[in-house]
Amino acid sequence: MSGIVANPYILEVEKLNAWFGQNHAVKAIDLNVVPHTVTALIGPSGCGKSTFLRCLNRLHEEVPGARVSGQVMLQGDNIYDPGKDPVAVRRQIGMVFQKANPFPALSVYGNVAVGLTLAGIRKRSILDEVVERSLRHAALWDEVKDKLKAPGTSLSGGQQQRLCIARALAVSPPVLLMDEPTSALDPISTAKIEELVLELKKEVTVIMVTHNMQQAARVSDWTAFFLLGESVEFAETRKLFTTPQDSRTEQYITGRFG
Amino acid sequence: MDIREAQLPRPAAASAMPKEVLRVPRRFRPRNGKGPPKQIKDVHYGDRNFYYLLRFGAFATIALLLAIGIQVGCLAWPAFQKFGFGFIFETDWDPVNQMFGALPFLHGTVVSALLAVFIAAPISVGVALFLNEVVPRRIASVIGFLVEMLAAIPSVVYGLWGIFVLAPFLRTTVQPWLATHFGFLPFFKGPAYGVGMLAAGLILAIMIAPTIAAISREVFKAIPDTQREAALGLGATRWEMIQLAVVKSSTTGILGAVVLGLGRALGETMAVTMVIGNRHDMSLSLFAPAQTMASLIANEYTEATGDLHLSALAAVGIVLFGVSFVINFLARLLVWNVERGKPREAR
């Protein structure tokens, strides 16, 4: 999965713009993501970071009246090419949402396997193997291996979120998007997931939106600071937090506004 | 006292209130534990009277329901006495010889209602999915609005349309076609009158479709968008998303909607009376004229020959009431959760 790519970046965003009707939410973003890193997107609420994230897996366009322009190159391939099927794109770029959303009608096993069963893979042996592998990667296997048949919603909040991570990992996407994955969780579950993210970057590239600066500092390798729809600064995390180049970044991380 | 009780708001100290309000009229003072119900917090005359007035209205409503059951039951009692409850399974309905058996009408009601549900349910759920998941919100609410409006057309108007448009159409076009292509099946045998079980089932289907669709839509609306996003995020097509996030989670609600539609179909009288053909026969064929419990009562009540006949008709009414009650009760149980989930203002 880590192979040799001619391209040093796994994701290259060029002049990405997004609108909600007339509201210009994301303004001309340029961003290049290094493979096997964790990139954090920080900024005050309403600054467009979640919208930006949703443009990366073409989920933004599902909103009525939404529009996107620009390009996003996934391993050299523009996902916004006119001929590209958004469904195929979303299989390459997985997503974990703010509030854990396992399917209540499916079991734990069923939830993890759903990406595969949708694609028509029915063979029990393959599914078993993928489910176990994904649950191990999500640090959930030991806790649920005896209750694979229980409904997805019967787990605790933190476990449900890890289940969603396992679900996204099952189809082996090269990139995993996370939209404030721990904001609805207690501190212990949050810590577990942060640990998990650090492990995950060996397998996938993670792009994570977080409203918690400390989390970004703990977990990420690169950080982008968003303000009013623009990417104000994008640098290695340590550099951004110790020597920010833009005064607005400095004001945000020192808490002058939030 | 556990911690929850400690957090309840405490009533203001009694001494803070002016004496006029505190003076309790003698007849309202508690007498050895009996007295005004605990819900009355203050003893203002107006409030007491208002409360009792409303309570009277409430009891009157409950009493009304019981009265209906009792009155119809009393009217039906002579017939049940004479024929026993087994008269539901007798097939002879012969006012001349005073023999009354209700089976043909039970058959007519159940078959026409089931036929209606069989036709309407998949189509209605499909409409609900189409309006809620596929079409943009604004168009969906306009179409939904129109459908609900058209659903208010009275039964007798549907019956009128049924007699003069649907029945001839069935007689001249549909039934011959069915007879030529599927005539080997027992359902499509016999002469094509136009009126009959098929007409009744079709007209009922048209009438209950908006009900099933409206309730299914409510069920689908109750599913949070985050479920839909989860499916799309995994790379599901829109149809796969509908199956995964919407349909799979709402099977109970959909079932409830269908059963409610069934309940409506069972109780429909006029449209069915006008197109079912009024023949006291039971037949497997959908082409055959038939009679439902409701249409029997509608047809024969004013011309009942004698008290026993009337009583038998009321007995048929009791059976209809019973069947309708059970089905509607079942539907309520299934749809209960959806209705409770609707947002309400906090009190």
Place this chain on the structure above:
Amino acid sequence: MIVRDTLASHDFRRKITHHVAMVTLFLMACAAILPLGFVFFYVVEQGAPAINWDFFTKLPAPVGETGGGFANALAGSALLIFMASLIGIPWGVSAGVYLSEYGRGRVAKILRFSIDILASVPSIIVGIFTYAMLVMPLKRFSAIAGAVSLAVIMIPVIARTTEELLKLVPSHIREAGLGLGLPRWKVTLRIVLRGSMNGIMTGVMLAIARVAGETAPLLFTALSNRFWSLKIDQPIASLPVQIYNYAISPYEDWHRQAWAAAFVLVVLVLSLNLTTRLILRRVDGKTR
């Protein structure tokens, strides 16, 4: 990777399934909506041309003769609805107010259940009930019996709408009234009820629209009347019953008049419904 390749190879089939499903859903929508529209437009097409001044002013002609109108049926329906409202509205509103103001106890639970059952009683059973209660003892069919059966049908509709709407009134409005020193009954009547008047009127209108088209219970309570009569202790003509009688008759002219009457009935019912939906939308918008 094996998994990745298999995923890709199923893509085309999944797309086709999706498109087929979308087309099917569209066809289903047509199948559901078109018949309804077709019925409506047929009624308009047949009924509108048959409307004339005679329809509204003349009484039914003797059997077999052409001409005549629906004057007695229109007046009869109006009287029946009026009387039914006199009984049904206060009854229904008081049940609805009880449920919304004191709706926690066991009585309230039983009441809610009873209202649900009442709403689902087949209308012909209501007719049998009223027959047993009013027609048999008085030994005659009468308008009052018809009105009572319509009232029984109205009560659950009005009770439900009233409860729903009163529940929408936020508690701080009640508290403001109580805080001013008003007794609870005045708060309920003057403030809460008056504020929800719009919504309650719509509930009443919906109930009227419902009973305007009810035929079955009238068949053996109010019966029918070929002559002009507004006496409450005599049988009375009504719009839906007359439509039914004319529809099943063998006379062409009566069929034509039935269509005209159906047109009038549909216009009445649909305009009531339209008005209530529009008002309800505004009510909803206000409280949000």
